Amino acid sequence: MKIEVGDCVRLKKKHPCGSYEWLVLRSGADFRLKCLGCDHQIMIARTALEKNIKSINSSQNTEG
Numbered sequence: 001m002k003i004e005v006g007d008c009v010r011l012k013k014k015h016p017c018g019s020y021e022w023l024v025l026r027s028g029a030d031f032r033l034k035c036l037g038c039d040h041q042i043m044i045a046r047t048a049l050e051k052n053i054k055s056i057n058s059s060q061n062t063e064g
């Protein structure tokens, strides 16, 4: 699964604020995500993130 900085990921689990969508701020062995509902930031391990992802909305098609 390919996850890059700038991608918007939809998780299976809802954040307490009600949003399922997160923006990827940093990738690597650990990811930093920002909740699009409340701007809360979290660090999450790649393995944990991949288990929780429902879909990825890549930012690549909006370049330019």
Ligand SMILES: [Zn+2]
Pocket: 015, 016, 017, 018, 019, 035, 036, 037, 038, 039, 040
């Ligand atoms: Zn939130």
